[in-house]
Amino acid sequence: MASSTVEMPTRRSLRSSSPRTTDPTRWDIQGLRAFAVLAVVLYHLWPNRLPGGFIGVDVFFVVSGFLITGHLLREVVATGRIGLAGFWSRRAKRLLPGAFLTILATGTAVLLWVPSALWGQYGRELIASTVYVQNWQLASDSVDYLAQGNQPSPFQHFWSLSVEEQFYIALPLLLLGALWLARRARRGRVSPVTVAQVLLGSVVVLSLVWSIVQTHTAPGIAYFSTATRAWEFALGGLAATIPLSAPRTAPARTVRVVGAWLGVAALVVSLFLITGSTPFPGIAAALPVAGAGLVVLFGGHSGLQRVGRFAPIGFVGRISYAVYLWHWPAVVIVPIALRHELTTKDKLAILVGAVVVASVTTLLIEEPLRFSKWVKALRPRRVALYGALATVLVTGLGAASLTALHVQQVQAAQFADHLRTGDVECFGAAAAISSAHPCVNPRLADVRVPAASIAAADDSNRPACWSNITDDLNMCELGPKTGYTKHLVAIGDSHNNVFVDAYEKIAEQRNWRIDVAGHAGCYLTTAQQSANSDELQQICDRWKQKAMQYLRSEPGLDGLIVTHSNGNTPVIASDGRSAADTVVDGMVDAWKVAADRGIPVIAIRDNPNARRDVVACVGQMSGPTTNVCDSDRAGALKDFDGSEQAVARMDGRARLIDFTSDYCTAQTCPAVIGGVLVYRDRTHLTNTFAMTLEPKLSAGIADALRDLAR
Secondary structure, eight states: OOBBBBBOOOHHHHHSSSOSSSSSSOHHHHHHHHHHHHHHHHHHHHHHHHHGGGGHHHHHHHHHHHHHHHHHHHHHHHHSSSOOHHHHHHHHHHHHHHHHHHHHHHHHHHHHHSOGGGGGHHHHHHHHHTTOOOHHHHHHHHOOOTTTTTTOTTTTTTTHHHHHHHHHHHHHHHHHHHHHHHHHHHGSSHHHHHHHHHHHHHHHHHHHHHHHHHHHHHHHHHOOOHHHHHHHHHHHHHHSSSOOOOSSSSSHHHHHHHHHHHHHHHHHHHHHHTTTTSSGGGGGGGHHHHHHHOOOOOOOGTTTHHHHHHHHHHHHHTOOOOOOHHHHHHHHHHHHHHHHHHHHHHHHHHHHHHHHHHHHHIIIIIIHHHHHHHHOOOHHHHHHHHHHHHHHHHHHHHHHHHHHHHHHHHHHHHHHHHHTTTTOOGGGGGGGGGGGOOOOGGTTTTBBBBBBBGGGOOOOGGGGGGGSSSOOOEEEEEOSSOOOOOEEEEEEEEHTTTHHHHHHHHHHHTTTTEEEEEEETOOSSSOOBOSSSSSHHHHHHHHHHHHHHHHOOTTTOOOEEEOOOSSSSSOOOOTTTOHHHHHHHHHEEEEEETTTTTTTTTEEEOOOOOOOOHHHHTTTTTTTTTTOOOOHHHHHOOOOHHHHHHTSSSTTTEEEEEOOHHOOOOEEOOOOTTEEEEEESSBBOOOOHHHHHHHHHHHHHHHHHHHHHH
């Protein structure tokens, strides 16, 4: 983060050699930094009280664009060049010590207190944060269907710092281009500042338009993308190219004061008008970004100077970078270490602790190091060398956690394979937890397989059976290719594809052929499902149309198996019908495509939903399994499934398979059953548990086909 001592990049200011008589510090910008960091921290601690607090990040982007652009343009005007190596060296000296210290401390805390189930995700994000590509890591996860259930990471806040670092690389290159163009335009009669204004203005327009488009079509990517945030930096940079001296007339003073306070009003309104449900950044980001732009443009000669000069506010602005670095890891790790949600006292402690640690970091480490004669004397090449070595060191911590995790995963997988193939009594669904006489094997009392650390990967889905963000009807063929006695097809979303290995075993044992087609968040219904964007919704609709066309035309089908997620991608109620009626009507209409051809329909009721942190919770267990990670039955089954009601309307042409009694007792839905971790995330079964259901699934399908044939 740059210093707040700024001047406008004008030749007149550069020619002035008179001594300064006033404090050049932009205290209004220090106040703006304090506002931004407090907004972010309070939002993270009390999101319902300050729903738009995340716009503090956008304020930081504008401030960075303003300060860094002004600094570089003054260098251009004064020397006719930009020293790239020197600029990047100064940025490294300013930002890397605090960032790397935070990453090292956070990584150590992860190893000490965080369950190994989360080490894989956290280790990857540690590495991404260290090399400043965390925003693209999170953007990738946002469109990865299997990664969307990731837990918040203590490194997640580095996404904004990654965007900022990428800006620090791009901006001086852009200004060098402006300098090159200025020298060749009309024989040097065009100022580099003028060319920079044109280029920065172009970035504002193009990036803002793209932000609006991508927020509508791919919001997960848009939030973290450098391309959708570039205009915020560029707008701040554009403000730095507008030379404003101290107002000498009453109208000029009025414009400055009104402009500055309009900016403040826009920022305050943004905190409450923008919420987590607002499509963002998109056009909504224009309000806080414009507000911050007005403040940096007009605030230098307004009452905001006095506000920022107020000691507590100025100090928070001074330590804002460190506060931002330290507060978020505590928000994530403290509740894991305490094993309960944050209380008000916990949140206040985190707030105070972040300020204290940030003060120590800034006053005793960052500033003494940055201003030391030794560091100032370091040449850019030496800074690059030390930065590279530090990057390797910090990245090594993430690599070490991933290596340790891999060793655990191999050992856990070997143990799980031994149990699966060893005919262990009462293993998994064989525990019959809801029967009058449940099966209990004392040997499984402290067994939990798959290990929490590999639960996310315990998935039988495979690309040949799966369509992610495409409307292609990918379908795999399981079992014998010829000579089979029955030909079945299983169609649904990811809750259908958790049974791929089970379907394959059933097909091989019964000499059936079972084709499987699954789509992310999309199942066999004529009802329209909600999606993150219109594009994804249209892709889903086309995929369903292709699936129903397959049912209309494929010869020799002996059965259709359908299942779906209750809550991941709910249908959209229409024509004045209730949501429940829309769910049932949509399934019945789609199923009749098969039933009208004489193809029996077998519906599998969806599994319950677990608590969001079920895998991490189980990962913290030691000794005998307890019920601490279990879910209340009513809450776990609260989402309307509709399969039973749809089957009832199929005029005897459909049957229901309901495994609820295998998932739940009369009161709870356990996280671990018969030594098996039931869920790999909040809604998906582990493949290990699905395979323990295979005998019941096989019998259920066979019984349903027999009943429907009568």
